[in-house]
Amino acid sequence: MRKPMKFLLPAAAFLLAGCASAPAAPDYDQLTVAIMKASFRDQGIARTDRLAQDDTNRACSAADVAGKPLDEATARALEAANLKTVKMPLDGKFLGDWKEGEKIAQDGRGMTWNDKAGALSGGNCYNCHQISKQELSFGTIGPSLYHYGKTRGVTDPDSPAARAVVEYTWRKIWNAKSYNACSDMPRFGHAGILNEQQIRDVMALLLDPKSPVNQ
Amino acid sequence: MRMTKILAMAALVGLAASAAWAQKTTEEGIAEYRAMLQDGNPAELFEAKGEDLWKKPRGPKNASLEKCDLGKGAGVVKGAFVELPRYFPDTKRVQDLESRLLTCMETLQGFNAAEIANTPFGKGEQANLEGLVAWISSESRGMKFNLPQSRTEEKTMYEVGKRLFFARAGTHDFACASCHGTDNKRIRLQDLPNLTKPSGAASGFGSWPAYRVSSGELWGMQRRLNDCYRQQRFPYPRFGSDATIALAVYMGVTGKGGESVAPAIKR
Amino acid sequence: MGDPMRIRAQVAGANAVVRVLMAHEMESGQRKDSAGKMIPAWHIQDVTATLNGKTVMTAEWGPAVSKNPFLQFTVKGAKAGDKIGISWKDTKGDSRTDEATVS
Numbered sequence: 001m002r003k004p005m006k007f008l009l010p011a012a013a014f015l016l017a018g019c020a021s022a023p024a025a026p027d028y029d030q031l032t033v034a035i036m037k038a039s040f041r042d043q044g045i046a047r048t049d050r051l052a053q054d055d056t057n058r059a060c061s062a063a064d065v066a067g068k069p070l071d072e073a074t075a076r077a078l079e080a081a082n083l084k085t086v087k088m089p090l091d092g093k094f095l096g097d098w099k100e101g102e103k104i105a106q107d108g109r110g111m112t113w114n115d116k117a118g119a120l121s122g123g124n125c126y127n128c129h130q131i132s133k134q135e136l137s138f139g140t141i142g143p144s145l146y147h148y149g150k151t152r153g154v155t156d157p158d159s160p161a162a163r164a165v166v167e168y169t170w171r172k173i174w175n176a177k178s179y180n181a182c183s184d185m186p187r188f189g190h191a192g193i194l195n196e197q198q199i200r201d202v203m204a205l206l207l208d209p210k211s212p213v214n215q
Numbered sequence: 216m217r218m219t220k221i222l223a224m225a226a227l228v229g230l231a232a233s234a235a236w237a238q239k240t241t242e243e244g245i246a247e248y249r250a251m252l253q254d255g256n257p258a259e260l261f262e263a264k265g266e267d268l269w270k271k272p273r274g275p276k277n278a279s280l281e282k283c284d285l286g287k288g289a290g291v292v293k294g295a296f297v298e299l300p301r302y303f304p305d306t307k308r309v310q311d312l313e314s315r316l317l318t319c320m321e322t323l324q325g326f327n328a329a330e331i332a333n334t335p336f337g338k339g340e341q342a343n344l345e346g347l348v349a350w351i352s353s354e355s356r357g358m359k360f361n362l363p364q365s366r367t368e369e370k371t372m373y374e375v376g377k378r379l380f381f382a383r384a385g386t387h388d389f390a391c392a393s394c395h396g397t398d399n400k401r402i403r404l405q406d407l408p409n410l411t412k413p414s415g416a417a418s419g420f421g422s423w424p425a426y427r428v429s430s431g432e433l434w435g436m437q438r439r440l441n442d443c444y445r446q447q448r449f450p451y452p453r454f455g456s457d458a459t460i461a462l463a464v465y466m467g468v469t470g471k472g473g474e475s476v477a478p479a480i481k482r
Numbered sequence: 483m484g485d486p487m488r489i490r491a492q493v494a495g496a497n498a499v500v501r502v503l504m505a506h507e508m509e510s511g512q513r514k515d516s517a518g519k520m521i522p523a524w525h526i527q528d529v530t531a532t533l534n535g536k537t538v539m540t541a542e543w544g545p546a547v548s549k550n551p552f553l554q555f556t557v558k559g560a561k562a563g564d565k566i567g568i569s570w571k572d573t574k575g576d577s578r579t580d581e582a583t584v585s
Binding site: 050113128 | 401
């Protein structure tokens with residue numbers, strides 16, 4: 001029988017059962033959850049309920065710890081579940097203003113404990129992606145998005161020919177895990193990081209033939 | 216001897232205006248800037264303060280920290296930094312440098328550890344901690360990381376730290392691994408060490424505490440982790456909490472054999 | 483009197499290379515605080531370096547020099563055992579002098 005693990009106050013010691021008969025491999029996963037709970041507190045708008053992992057985060061974190069990718073079945077199931085969360089634009093308008101989109105891509109603010117409740121967030125896209133040619137300060141965590149619309153042959157985003165690419169891009173921004181269960185990309189629409197208009201503006205940055213991205 | 220008047224020289228910032236600069240690649244320019252910053256690291260000013268604070272009788276008990284045990288025996292500072300975090304029998308905890316200093320400041324000097332833990336970074340006794348960690352880490356400069364993993368508690372903290380490292384959560388689904396789990400990535404123009412591999416862990420873990428030129432502040436590992444979690448949109452990690460210590464164990468053990476360069480200098 | 487400087491002076495051929503780290507906020511006078519008010523200027527204005535008591539360099543610094551400034555210069559004819567003195571005076575009238583021996 002496994003002895004229960006006891007924990008005291010947040011910053012205090014945790015006692016390991018000092019029994020002579022070694023317990024079965026300790027449940028490190030359970031212990032980690034407990035330590036996480038005890039180690040964090042609310043601050044500003046960042047509350048401890050943010051520690052709760054949904055199915056996607058839990059499965060992908062476990063896969064990373066194990067050093068093995070998710071099995072196909074689980075990955076496909078999670079992708080399908082994430083796809084269901086995508087809200088397409090009610091008026092059918094997918095593109096906004098690329099100039100605003102560029103501002104959103106440059107802006108890394110929002111949703112930290114220093115940010116105000118209700119304030120608009122940025123997308124922080126340049127953190128991880130190359131986007132326009134002019135901006136040299138870009139990250140490499142994600143692929144380059146330079147010439148995004150151009151490479152996909154989008155000359156008229158409103159045309160039927162472009163429909164598939166436009167809808168894919170919308171869904172990817174809304175919930176990136178729809179297409180890659182363990183993507184590192186935040187779920188901008190699903191998590192409420194960007195609102196519908198902001199996503200339209202980012203869409204324009206990527207797909208508007210007049211956008212600097214496609215020059 | 217001729218007097219030479221120098222106007223506004225010696226500035227670390229503002230060198231980028233010269234014409235020669237513009238001909239280098241961005242990476243070369245940044246590398247040169249960083250090399251120039253290495254010489255004359257303002258962290259040395261904090262080291263000097265820290266050495267004084269170690270030896271000075273302070274607090275309600277008017278005692279120095281010279282009897283503090285950082286893991287290699289009471290008062291032994293040389294080599295202590297590269298063996299932390301480790302288990303301490305007196306507190307029955309695995310502790311990092313900063314939480315261990317709180318223990319000593321309380322038991323030896325009579326300070327209130329919980330109060331210091333709740334003090335904002337850079338204020339009050341937290342400011343003094345900056346000097347102490349700068350000096351104590353400097354006393355291990357060039358030595359190789361060799362965190363003990365002989366006790367169950369130490370091994371457990373490694374396993375917990377590993378799981379925390381990969382734990383995706385918060386509004387943005389970020390884990391430490393989202394930025395620090397792959398080779399040769401960068402955020403904007405900031406290179407990211409891969410903390411899951413020995414060389415990345417050694418350079419990443421071994422370069423904090425560090426002086427941050429952009430804010431003119433000395434940051435210890437607690438502050439560095441705190442700001443990581445803020446940007447991950449997590450809630451607030453308590454100062455010296457088990458989660459922060461477990462992460463340090465994971466990084467330090469992964470970086471075993473690497474050389475410490477702390478206190479380093481950062482942008 | 484401000485916080486102590488760190489001075490290192492090392493012989494290099496017929497000269498000595500002197501490196502100084504000064505502890506100073508170096509407020510430019512152009513920054514605003516969180517309330518939107520301008521933070522008043524407070525920075526080192528005059529720097530003097532001496533070799534065995536004799537002035538070998540003076541400098542006038544302005545708001546462009548950043549916090550905790552680093553200064554490096556070469557002194558001709560300095561030998562091991564010589565005394566290097568560094569003094570600064572800031573816009574509030576505060577001053578500091580520290581010494582080091584050339585090694």
